[in-house]
Amino acid sequence: MSKDAFTLTRPDGKSMSLPVLKGTIGPDVIDIGQLYKDQGVFTFDPGFVATGSCKSDITFIDGDEGVLLYRGYPVEQLAKHSSFIEVAYLLLYGDLPDKDQLAAFDTSIRRHTMLNEGMLRFFNGFRYDAHPMAMLSAVVGSMSAYYHDTMNVNDTAQHDIFTHRILAKLPTIAAAAYKLTAGQPFIYPRNDLNYTENMLHMFFAVPAEPYEINSIAAQALDLLFILHADHEQNCSTSTVRMAGSSGANPYSAIAAGIAALWGPAHGGANEAVLRMLEQIGDAKNIPKFVARAKDKSDPFRLMGFGHRVYKNFDPRATIIREMCHKVLAQMGRTDTPLLDLAIKLEEFALKDEYFIEKDLYPNVDFYSGIIYKALGIPTSMFTVMFAIGRTVGWVAHWREMITDPAARISRPRQLYTGPKNRDYVALEKR
Numbered sequence: 001m002s003k004d005a006f007t008l009t010r011p012d013g014k015s016m017s018l019p020v021l022k023g024t025i026g027p028d029v030i031d032i033g034q035l036y037k038d039q040g041v042f043t044f045d046p047g048f049v050a051t052g053s054c055k056s057d058i059t060f061i062d063g064d065e066g067v068l069l070y071r072g073y074p075v076e077q078l079a080k081h082s083s084f085i086e087v088a089y090l091l092l093y094g095d096l097p098d099k100d101q102l103a104a105f106d107t108s109i110r111r112h113t114m115l116n117e118g119m120l121r122f123f124n125g126f127r128y129d130a131h132p133m134a135m136l137s138a139v140v141g142s143m144s145a146y147y148h149d150t151m152n153v154n155d156t157a158q159h160d161i162f163t164h165r166i167l168a169k170l171p172t173i174a175a176a177a178y179k180l181t182a183g184q185p186f187i188y189p190r191n192d193l194n195y196t197e198n199m200l201h202m203f204f205a206v207p208a209e210p211y212e213i214n215s216i217a218a219q220a221l222d223l224l225f226i227l228h229a230d231h232e233q234n235c236s237t238s239t240v241r242m243a244g245s246s247g248a249n250p251y252s253a254i255a256a257g258i259a260a261l262w263g264p265a266h267g268g269a270n271e272a273v274l275r276m277l278e279q280i281g282d283a284k285n286i287p288k289f290v291a292r293a294k295d296k297s298d299p300f301r302l303m304g305f306g307h308r309v310y311k312n313f314d315p316r317a318t319i320i321r322e323m324c325h326k327v328l329a330q331m332g333r334t335d336t337p338l339l340d341l342a343i344k345l346e347e348f349a350l351k352d353e354y355f356i357e358k359d360l361y362p363n364v365d366f367y368s369g370i371i372y373k374a375l376g377i378p379t380s381m382f383t384v385m386f387a388i389g390r391t392v393g394w395v396a397h398w399r400e401m402i403t404d405p406a407a408r409i410s411r412p413r414q415l416y417t418g419p420k421n422r423d424y425v426a427l428e429k430r
Contacts, residue, residue, distance in 0.1 A: 006030050010039070025060060042413045054241065055404070058091060058396050059232045063309040068316065070230060071095070079319050084225040085109065085195055088392040091230055092163060092399065105164075106194070112168035113189035113198065115176070116146045123180050132384045133262045135177040140170070141255035151249045153402050162250050163395050170391050171195070174384045175202035181380065196221040199388070204376065216330045217375050221385075223323055224368055227316040228386055230393030232309075236260040236267065240394040241401045242410040250398055257394045258387050267386040270369035271379050273304040274338065277370075283344045290345075294354050304366030305349060306358070316364040324367055339370050 004020040016038050019031040029052045032043055045051045060069040068075040071090050078087050082096075089097045089105050097105060122142060126135055143166070144151060150162035172189050179186050179202075187202045196218040205211035231237070239260040244253035261267035280289050292300040307314055324339060346362050349355045369382050377385060401407050 004028075008035075008039070014039070021055075026062070036413075042415070044415050048238075048412075053233055053238060053410075054401065055406075056233070056397065056400060057094065058400060059230045059393070061232050061309050063307070066310060066313050066315045068231070075227065075315060076319060079223055079226050082226065083194075084222045084229070084389070087226050087229055088167060091392050091396040108164045109168045109195065110191045110193075110198075112165050113172050113191070115169060115172050119143070119146060119173075120176065120186060123176050123186075126180060128180065128183065130177075130180070132174070132177040132181060132381050133258065133387075135180070136170075136173060136384055136387060137255050137258040137262070139173050139177075140166075140251060140258060143169075143251040144249045147251070153244070153247055153250065156403065159250075159399055159402070163399070166251070166254060166395060167392060170388050171199040172202060174381070174388055175199065177384065178203055178378075178381055181378070194218070196225070220323065220371055220375060223319070224371065224385070225389035227319060227364060228368075228389030230390070230396065234266070235263070236390065237394055237397050240398055244398045244401055245407060245410045247409075250395075250402075253398055254391065254394055257390075261387055261390065262383055267383040267390070269303060269363075269365035270372070270386065271382040273342075273365050274369040274373060274379055274382070276303045277338050277341050277345070280341065280345070283341055286341075286345050286348050290349060290352060294352075302345075302349065302360075304362055305355065306360040307363045310361065310363065313361040314363040317362045317366055320364060320367040320371065321362075324371060338373065342366065342370055 004022070006018045006020050007015055008018055009015040016035070018035070021029045021031055023029070036042055043051070058071065060072075061067065070078060070087065071094055073090070073096075078090075082090075085106050086097060086102055089102060119139060119142065122139055123135065126138075147162075147165060150158045150165065152158050176186050185207060187205045187207075189198050189202055193201055193213070197213050199221065200213050200217055201211060233241075236257040240253045240257035243256040244250065264272050280286060289300065290302065292298045293302040346366070349360070354360075368386075369379070372382050372385055373379070
């Protein structure tokens with residue numbers, strides 16, 4: 001990174017030269033690290049919409065142009081040519097693997113899928129109607145009680161063990177949560193199946209009869225996991241970095257990310273899209289609901305449109321939209337009223353001047369929930385599926401953060417608007 005300078009001049013004439021950092025691509029960043037020390041002021045940026053919280057080599061987004069790069073590779077190319085396991089290796093280690101590296105990585109992930117039996121008994125303590133995300137965050141957080149050999153964040157050898165372990169076991173944990181809500185017995189993983197085949201097996205197999213894995217379903221999940229793998233400094237990834245910056249064990253940091261992902265404005269958005277489509281019900285109701293979405297006094301919102309970063313079409317949504325038709329057709333699912341409704345809603349909204357003016361394009365959540373539903377995955381599990389794909393991004397960022405010699409514990413500042421100094425008043429005088 002090269003540096004220029006930005007001159008800040010206050011109303012009283014006092015000025016300061018601030019370094020400008022330049023990345024390989026993307027906006028320049030003004031280094032304000034010495035601003036308070038030299039000028040006695042903080043910056044104010046609610047939601048950190050214009051603040052770079054870290055230096056990262058992992059993912060780049062150009063929201064205006066609809067660009068998403070993993071380690072420099074366009075997500076469209078990876079979605080077309082790669083597999084989730086290969087993309088996971090890329091995000092974690094910086095380069096695409098050769099055949100031997102990919103085979104070794106894939107084998108290691110397959111052999112780490114089993115859970116400690118004590119962890120399985122943990123599920124017996126949850127109510128039958130517990131939300132799967134509540135179980136996921138709790139069980140991942142509990143992994144630090146079982147796997148003490150990966151607790152030292154300063155031991156880089158332990159980072160790989162943790163990395164392979166969390167990526168391998170998360171689908172097993174998710175499947176156990178699903179089986180609990182379905183009232184079915186837990187199905188153990190199989191090392192002979194690949195990542196998404198194994199997940200489908202653990203989700204949908206039952207002891208009473210053989211389960212035949214649908215290859216199209218496995219391919220669809222693999223694609224979705226690639227598209228969900230990382231998305232720069234989003235809410236949950238920033239949460240993982242912030243929790244990890246304290247030196248907390250990595251399982252705690254990932255559990256914090258899962259908790260952040262649960263929010264309806266983040267990972268829960270695809271679940272909200274499906275509920276919205278069910279609320280609309282029929283294509284004839286679309287104009288009425290679009291009008292409600294434009295009415296600021298009406299609490300109804302069109303979920304799955306617009307994005308905090310993308311001001312153009314979400315490139316991930318384009319890929320999912322194209323795959324939606326292929327997957328559903330190949331699986332023989334011709335009766336797809338929600339997909340038909342989603343397409344008609346998209347067409348209607350994108351012709352509306354309000355949506356055009358505000359650049360409200362469909363995002364990845366608009367279609368992902370429909371695919372999950374077509375695969376037989378219940379709505380309550382949608383955010384869990386998001387977490388399975390996103391975990392590799394969280395881990396990549398945690399590894400980058402924990403090994404950065406310049407990293408410090410995260411400690412944002414604030415603009416205080418509360419009372420000034422007040423004297424205590426005894427209880428009897430209040």
